[in-house]
Amino acid sequence: MNDLVVLKIGGSVATRKREGRAEIESSNLDRISSEIRGALKKKDYRMVVVHGAGPFGHNLVKKYGLDKGFSDSTQLAGLVETRRSMEELNYRVVESLVNAGVNAIAFQPSASGLLDDGRIVDFQVRLIEGFMSLGVVPIGYGDLLLDEKKGVSVLSGDYLAPYLALKLKARRVVLAADVKGIYSSDPKIDGQAKFLPELSSRDLGGLRLTGSRSTDVTGGMKGKIEALMDAASQGVEVQIVSGLEPGLVGKALMGEHVGTFIRK
Template structure:
């Protein structure tokens, strides 16, 4: 199975980064945020999947709707099933899954020959795949044909914590098959130091470069990017940021010159918080792919997934990070 030819490659509409704090209760050990996860699944279905059977679930496991009552069509020839999915990809963070284990086991320091690090590596993978499974099930419940793809076993690897081996081709192939690949931040092998953490944000950046989606959406636990920690009462939401060749400028609102953007990073976030996110988002925008940062589960998230703010910002609350138009950065 070689990668599909150019003529059959579907245009990817969107890559969605589901923040760890959005899918999980970030401060409660291995606890899902079931409400936000379910809301997100519903929004993804509304935007990307047209299905004639509202009640069809693709989760036929114990504890699912299909298990409790029959929401499955009786047989495959059931005429009313019609599914039409716009190609998109989801990458989720770890939140309260994986971070504790990765931190305790010092996985990102990478000496896999150390037995305690190896134990931490195994423990981290157990935890992040547990979350991935829950996310896939939440999506499948909403009739989204989601399939889990763990970067660790799908050919992604680092060297001294830098991504050196990726596998967007297989993700492309899953899209071609009409499936939704759900990747995640993972513990991976590292040819330099042994093992490392590969963050979901880095995966999103690489997929964006390779798959060239129309836009990228970061679903976070705050309404967008602020000039300082959002808990600060003086924090100002940055509505529009322009990027060019690694430089960036806040277009809206106009701030005093030299003001630094401060960010809020939880201590146990092994892969960096908002700062990493902005850096990755900026490099995606620099590549010509606009990025929307928005609060998970809100009506603004729904609009972002539709791509509406790209043509008409209106009353939309969130941050647009886009490539600068020539001369805009005043260089």
């Protein structure tokens, strides 16, 4: 069977996350959509896309305390609003991909899976697999899912992407964010931070990582690394690239070692 790549488009790339505004950054999104289309045209492989939330999700989740689970009915309005907001963002991402010529179809993580204390205990990967075999590129996102312990929990795109990669036996996960890759410390705070082009999964535990400077309930780069540790140690290649610099997502999809490349 042909290769499978899981791409996560960060909220920091697809939305105006730094300004904290729930708006699409269409110049980035549309460019990445055409890079995806270009890569799919050049190479025969299957693909799943997961996107982050940016201010469409994180700010509402924080406002209603949904990152701590569901404990009282005043959070219902927040649950409804967050879900609607994420569906709107997802619609816009799918629209951008379809306009670029990608056979993109949305899947809703909150209708596909169940969490227990934030961990996935059930997910309908067979449906995603089935649609992919028809030639579809399924598009999911970070979402609020039912949680057996907490009522609801956030399933971050950073966690969903490597989870799907493992379940679907993907060769590679590509995460596009607003930094060039992984540095020795947060490059937005530390001017001396050293860029790390290549890492082994064994190096990941020793990194000095922090969260995001924007509102991000899923922990910025630290959350990403924790989420992808399992997949990396089981041999899925992981690449973290800038989604702001034109061409890099396309190159990563084609197998070039741009950004930070993590191998087993």
